[in-house]
Amino acid sequence: MRARGMPDWYSQNIYLILGMVFILGALASTCAGKTRSRFSGWVYRAEDPSVFWWTVVIYYGAGVLFIARYWFS
Numbered sequence: 537m538r539a540r541g542m543p544d545w546y547s548q549n550i551y552l553i554l555g556m557v558f559i560l561g562a563l564a565s566t567c568a569g570k571t572r573s574r575f576s577g578w579v580y581r582a583e584d585p586s587v588f589w590w591t592v593v594i595y596y597g598a599g600v601l602f603i604a605r606y607w608f609s
Contacts, residue, residue: 551609555602562595571595 565571569581571591581588 549606551602551606555599555606558595558599558602562592562599565592565595 569588570578571588573579573587573591576587579588579591
């Protein structure tokens, strides 16, 4: 059941949109060498590589999960 006033394309494709946002954000973070961390602000690949890569992996994982949710729903 969709909410009142919400277009059909939005309710059907929100998981695909969110998945692509997370994947593109992770890709941009990988290329730039810095990413946003929830607890410590910006994390740089050269300064703290383990935290950087874990954060990027979480972004990629979230993107894959959202796209899988879209694909299998």
